[in-house]
Amino acid sequence: MLKRIFDILIASIGLIAFSPLMLIIAILIKLDSPGPIFYRAPRVGKNGKPFRMFKFRTMVANAEKIGPPITVGDDPRITRIGARLRSSRLDELPQLINVLCGEMSMVGPRPETPYFVEKFSPEQREVLKVKPGMTGLAQITFRHEEEILSNPGALDEEYMNVILPPKLALDLEYIKHQSLLLDVKTLFQTAWVLLMDRL
Numbered sequence: 485m486l487k488r489i490f491d492i493l494i495a496s497i498g499l500i501a502f503s504p505l506m507l508i509i510a511i512l513i514k515l516d517s518p519g520p521i522f523y524r525a526p527r528v529g530k531n532g533k534p535f536r537m538f539k540f541r542t543m544v545a546n547a548e549k550i551g552p553p554i555t556v557g558d559d560p561r562i563t564r565i566g567a568r569l570r571s572s573r574l575d576e577l578p579q580l581i582n583v584l585c586g587e588m589s590m591v592g593p594r595p596e597t598p599y600f601v602e603k604f605s606p607e608q609r610e611v612l613k614v615k616p617g618m619t620g621l622a623q624i625t626f627r628h629e630e631e632i633l634s635n636p637g638a639l640d641e642e643y644m645n646v647i648l649p650p651k652l653a654l655d656l657e658y659i660k661h662q663s664l665l666l667d668v669k670t671l672f673q674t675a676w677v678l679l680m681d682r683l
Contacts, residue, residue, distance in 0.1 A: 486664055491590050494671070495583040502577055509540055509565075509574060516565040519545030522578055527595035530615045535587045537595055538578035542566025553597060554639035556630050573627075573678055579618045591667040592617025593655035596648075603644060604652070611655045614662070619674040621658050622651040627677065 499506075510521045523543070524536035544550075547561040555562065562570065569575035582588040588595065595616035601609075617623075626632075629647050633639055658666070 487589065487667065488586075490664060490667065491583050494590050495580045498577075498580045499584070502580075505574070506577055509569065509577075512565045513541055513563075517544060517563045526598060527616065528598055528601040528612065529587055529595060530612060532601070532609075532612050534598065535582070535595075537588070538581050540569055540575040540578060542569050542575050552639050553599060554633065554643050556633055556639065572682065576618060583618065587615070589615040589617045589667075591620055591658075591670045593620060593658065594623050594651070599640075600644065600648065607656070608649075608652045611652055611659065614659055620655065620670060622654040624670070624674055624677055625654060626651055627681070 513519075513521050520541055523539045523541040525539055527535055527537045529535045542563060543555070543559070543561040543566055544563060551559065551561050566575070579588060583590055592615050593611040601612070604611075626647060629643075632647060633642050
């Protein structure tokens with residue numbers, strides 16, 4: 485209950501504080517390329533329940549139909565404003581809506597697509613016992629995961645075999661030791677590394 489109250493409080497403050505910036509981003513997206521402002525990405529939530537995760541659209545319309553689900557920095561589907569949003573992580577601000585709706589938490593395992601969740605081992609599926617988060621230990625550690633992927637012809641396989649196992653291991657560690665104090669610490673750590681990345 486405390487975690488839910490914390491999530492509602494932080495998400496509400498975040499939406500109010502960032503609403504002017506989000507309006508500017510929405511206008512820039514519409515001016516930059518045709519298509520919707522938001523992309524509602526299919527993800528798997530707590531207890532395996534599917535939901536749609538809000539993101540600002542950073543790629544051309546219908547990008548999922550003309551390329552692989554994994555993207556790298558030079559993906560031609562990424563728009564000009566989309567590249568800037570991705571590098572700054574501002575494309576993830578709309579997920580505050582998912583937090584208010586109770587589909588996500590501020591801190592927790594990063595929600596994965598149904599495609600990858602189907603390939604989880606029984607141990608890895610333990611991450612589905614909690615709500616997915618906007619940020620977490622795995623997101624901080626692998627915030628530059630696109631730079632790690634090196635095989636354009638097998639991005640899905642490389643992500644599944646190289647990046648996903650250690651990410652899920654960190655998520656499982658979070659679940660074992662989760663607390664409100666850890667969530668606060670993780671949020672501050674997230675803000676710090678994003679700031680350092682911009683300097």
